[in-house]
Amino acid sequence: MKKILVLFILTIILTIQFLDAYSVQRFPKPEFESGYVQPETMQPSAHAGLLAVVDVIVLAIALALVTWLVLKKRSRIGVFGMSVLSLGYFGFYRHGCVCSIGAIQNMALAVFDNAYVIPLTVIAFFILPLVFTLFFGRTFCAGVCPFGAIQDLVSFKPQKLGVRLNTVLGLIPYIYLGLAVLYAATGTDFIICRYDPFVGIFRFDATFGMFIFTGTLLLSGIFIARPYCRFLCPYGVLLNWVSRYSWKHLTITPSTCIQCRLCEDSCPYDAIDMPVTDKNPESRSGRIRKMILICALIPMLMLLGGYTGSRMHETLAGVNGKVRLAKALLEPPSSTGKPELMEVTAFKSSGKPVAMVYSEASGILRQFYLGGWILGCFLGLVFGITIAYRMVTTYRTDYTPNKGTCFSCTRCVDFCPVDHHDNV
Amino acid sequence: MEVPENNSRINRRKFLSTGVRASVLLGIGGAAALVADKATTGETVWQLDPAKCIQCGRCATNCVLTPSAVKCVHVYAMCGYCDLCGGYFKPETKTLTTGAENQLCPTNAVKRKFIEDPFFEYSIDEPLCIGCGKCVKGCGAFGNGSLQLQVRHNICVNCNQCAIARNCPSEAFSRVPLSQPYLLKQVTQEKPV
Structure with missing residues (x-):
């Protein structure tokens, strides 16, 4: 008996929703008597494909x-x-x-x-x-x-x-x-x-x-x-x-x-x-010393760069829209005198769960942490190689x-x- | 003695250089192959989904073009031809006339035309429209939602990264296939009686 009741209620709800889907028109389109022809909605196309x-x-x-x-x-x-x-x-x-x-x-x-x-x-x-x-x-x-x-x-x-x-x-x-x-x-x-x-x-x-x-x-x-x-x-x-x-x-x-x-x-x-x-502008020992210096310098610069990059990952990620939204949502409302962010308003009206934004944002933060390491190491390597290039001389006649x-x-x-x- | 030595040095350098060139070529090819299965031959264009749009007004200010490539589009099939149009008049308008003080549109881009009592046709003068979405908001709040914002592809320059998409608070912008470049809300069926 209970099951039938539940089914009945469900059917009613579904029917209402079904009707609702087709009643988006608050004001139905009028039946014109003056022979008015409704204009077409123009949809001009792009020509990007050919170009x-x-x-x-x-x-x-x-x-x-x-x-x-x-x-x-x-x-x-x-x-x-x-x-x-x-x-x-x-x-x-x-x-x-x-x-x-x-x-x-x-x-x-x-x-x-x-x-x-x-x-x-x-x-x-x-x-x-x-x-x-x-x-x-x-x-x-x-x-x-x-x-x-x-x-x-x-x-x-x-x-x-x-x-x-x-x-x-x-x-x-x-x-x-x-x-x-x-x-x-x-x-x-x-x-x-x-x-x-x-x-x-x-x-x-x-x-x-x-x-x-x-x-x-x-x-x-x-x-x-x-x-x-x-x-x-x-x-x-x-x-x-x-x-x-x-x-x-x-x-x-x-x-x-x-x-x-x-x-x-x-x-x-x-x-x-x-x-x-x-x-041979330099002595052999001088060149060896340079070589050792370069070999030590590059990994050090890479480590230093990677560490700096990873420390900066939150700052770097601050530009990301999802991270920004999560930050704004974390802030208690009306704690600041500023009006609510447009993004927050849009998010609230979309009806998505807040937890989803947080998990997405933390995922992006993790990406930025890893990315910060890679970016820093890359820059350290580039700086190191640039210094190395300045230290060595290449023989060239012309x-x-x-x-x-x-x-x-x-x-x-x-x-x-x-x-x-x-x-x- | 010196000549062969010299030759071998050049050869080694040549060999290394060729080797590096071949591996760079392989690398470029590899990068291409890596993204190739995500590639599409069809072109895509930017469009905004009116269902997600909250009419924040950023379309008017963020587009690289002035005025914006986003315009208000009127889906006549959805319009109720109301006398008191939420998209045309300011909320507290007393007399329903075309007087400038009554109009919601800041640029007089929405045109009102008498059809028959009590119905009025509203159309958009697109060169005047700046895509601010004020009328869209009004129509959505009080009417059928027949006024909708859309990227006009005859104006849009199809930037690699749309400047409005970057700043859209409701993530309504996306790339759509060129064959179906508009995302207008339509009436699927006449209202059941």
């Missing part, structure tokens, strides 16, 4: 063309022309999105988040320049990347910065890359896109803060050539690594270097390595472009007096 494929094709063609111009034609004007075209297409026409630099984050998120679906075009934007760089050097930077192009256009009076300043500022991209991967992998934010200085220019729609940042960057770019590429760009870090092992890289001279030193000051990016002809930092812009080529036909 995304076109983008990849344009990227591949531009890369091939620039590479040919750099390595075969060795033509500065050609590369310059290509960079202007790329600036027009990828920058002003396609509004600088999606770009290879930002694609790092999509790749990181795709690796760590199983629910994330990554478009093939984004993978292509990430992979293509890396593969080209592995074979031909950073030709992507020379004439395809719109960010590089816009900075190249304003570098009127490039100054030499000196090795020390270059080395120190050159560490910033590693920190940026590490943070970008950490935040993308934890699904927190895409900081490269958020603090992208040029996208606001491409869209003629920058926020005030970003406009000031971009303006500073471009103004300083008059004297410090390509400040973003050299001292910020996280994709440049990857290209730098890959380019070091490039198969064919731009050479200053088409034939044999005659040590005329004409190209010495031609590079606006301080990317030409001077000859070091002294084969003026050569530094395969890591050279953007293959071919400016130096015009300074070389050796005839191009000697090469054949």
Whole structure:
């Protein structure tokens, strides 16, 4: 009897709910008598599908063309022309999105988040320049990347910065890359896109803060050539690594270097390595001491970095939306004079259990703890290797472009007096 | 004696460099393969789910575009054509006229047109709409909820990371397939009599 009653009540409740689902209309649609025709709700479609494929094709063609111009034609004007075209297409026409630099984050998120679906075009934007760089050097930077192009256009009076300043500022991209991967992998934010200085220019729609940042960057770019590429760009870090092992890289001279030193000051990016002809500038014991020092220094820096990173994991995770929400929920209401966070209001109206947010937030905190260790170790390793590189000297007879930092812009080529036909 | 030594040094360096190049290539290929099974050939676009939206007003301010790519969209099929429209009039409006002081919309983007007694048609002048969601909130609170916020794909530049999605308090934004780019609430069936 009890069972039947329960069933009966359940049926009634279900019926009410069923009816309720169809009675969302508080005010039923009127029956018009004047022959009024109800307009259609417009749903304009996007044309992104076609363009995304076109983008990849344009990227591949531009890369091939620039590479040919750099390595075969060795033509500065050609590369310059290509960079202007790329600036027009990828920058002003396609509004600088999606770009290879930002694609790092999509790749990181795709690796760590199983629910994330990554478009093939984004993978292509990430992979293509890396593969080209592995074979031909950073030709992507020379004439395809719109960010590089816009900075190249304003570098009127490039100054030499000196090795020390270059080395120190050159560490910033590693920190940026590490943070970008950490935040993308934890699904927190895409900081490269958020603090992208040029996208606001491409869209003629920058926020005030970003406009000031971009303006500073471009103004300083008059004297410090390509400040973003050299001292910020996280994709440049990857290209730098890959380019070091490039198969064919731009050479200053088409034939044999005659040590005329004409190209010495031609590079606006301080990317030409001077000859070091002294084969053994140091004694054997001195070199051994250095070796021991480096071997001890790198693990120490890694440990120190990892520890610091892990200690900072709560600060780093503070940006995460879930962590922020959990923190706001933990705070007793009206303890502060501030009005309730919008997120809290939205959460309360969603009817989800609070425990779920806490467990999600603590999971994210754990990810950040691990991520902090990895990020710190990575930065320690990078700092250590940078110091090590400064300690050793490499034997070199000619003026050569530094395969890591050279953007293959071919400016130096015009300074070389050796005839191009000697090469054949 | 010196020549072969020199040669072997170059060869070793070449060999190492080729080896590293091959492994880097393998690494890039590996990274691609790792994410390849999560890849989609179809493009996706950003859209907001009106069922999750709380009309906080951030769509109007957080979009990289000014005015925002999020607009109010009117699903006419859901509209009750009310004279006293919660999406058009401010809550304490006394005279139901199109006077500016009565209008909820800060930019005069909601248009009111007389159809027949006592019904009025409301439409959105999209170039004027800033996506603040005030009308959406009013319509949802007092009416049928036929006014809904949606990302307009003819305006949206489809950023890699949508700036509104990042700041949406109710996580209403997500990427949807390009083939079905709108998430409008619809009436599934006429109200049972």
